[in-house]
Amino acid sequence: MEDEWVSLFSGGKDSSWALYQALERGLNVTRLLTVHPSDDSYMYHVPATELTGLAAESLGIELIDVHPGDLEASTAADSGEQGDAELEPLEAALTDLQSEIDIAGVTAGAIESEFQTNRIQGMCDRLGIDLFAPLWQENPRELGDAMLDAGFEIAIIQVAAHGLDESWLGRTLDAEALDELEQLNDEYGVHILGEGGEFETLVTDGPHMDRPIELEYETEWEGTHGRLVITDAYLG
Numbered sequence: 001m002e003d004e005w006v007s008l009f010s011g012g013k014d015s016s017w018a019l020y021q022a023l024e025r026g027l028n029v030t031r032l033l034t035v036h037p038s039d040d041s042y043m044y045h046v047p048a049t050e051l052t053g054l055a056a057e058s059l060g061i062e063l064i065d066v067h068p069g070d071l072e073a074s075t076a077a078d079s080g081e082q083g084d085a086e087l088e089p090l091e092a093a094l095t096d097l098q099s100e101i102d103i104a105g106v107t108a109g110a111i112e113s114e115f116q117t118n119r120i121q122g123m124c125d126r127l128g129i130d131l132f133a134p135l136w137q138e139n140p141r142e143l144g145d146a147m148l149d150a151g152f153e154i155a156i157i158q159v160a161a162h163g164l165d166e167s168w169l170g171r172t173l174d175a176e177a178l179d180e181l182e183q184l185n186d187e188y189g190v191h192i193l194g195e196g197g198e199f200e201t202l203v204t205d206g207p208h209m210d211r212p213i214e215l216e217y218e219t220e221w222e223g224t225h226g227r228l229v230i231t232d233a234y235l236g
Helices: 013-024 049-059 079-098 114-127 140-150 175-188
Strands: 004-008 029-035 062-066 103-107 130-132 153-159 199-205 213-221 226-235
Touching: 004 013, 004 079, 013 029, 013 103, 013 130, 013 140, 013 199, 029 049, 029 079, 049 062, 049 213, 049 226, 062 079, 079 103, 079 114, 103 114, 114 130, 140 175, 199 213
Parallel strands: 004 029, 004 103, 029 062, 103 130
Antiparallel strands: 153 199, 153 226, 213 226
16 A cells, blocks of 8 residues: 655645645555644744645545644743744654554655754654655745746735735735735845745635635734734635
8 A cells, every 4th residue: 555645734834835746646645634823833834734624625524633732832942942842743643643554754845944844844753654755945035936837826924024014905816916925024034925924924815725715804913013903714
């Protein structure tokens, strides 16, 4: 029987692109795995992870939810220790899954973060599985263009960076937005794809999804940062 792949999945554009690329290459992705962190995380995408259930339904792939509790607010002395602590529930979930299926590897959406990638690679080494990270060290603008060319519809759901104001909340990440983000990258060092937490996204539709995710929301703005407060979400 063919080995199975697990997609580390937040619903955001980067993990969604890694999943899409895996499917395009014929990898047998049979599980999505979402870690639901608390309000602050060094390792994981935080906002709107509760919507991954809708995405999984549209994708037709089984979802595994991991709730690490308050590990993020533990007694970790620094970001490195916190990152290690945050990895533990993910590794435990994959270890449990290995008792059920033969896992070939996991997909991950890291672009430049060695903090994340080194930890995920170490975890894969310990579990004896592969890591598929197709965004790793690719050009951010070219990645953004590729996502749009493939038909991804991407909503910006949280912002926290110089140059990004309330008007970005709920905005579609399109070619015009990427142009503006390139300018903000020159002026302020904003990562074009927001990998440093400058902004967070939700993929609401794509070629690998059967139905789009429709959102109803309000915006919450606190001076220099803000987010969408999603009041309803459903498949169109």
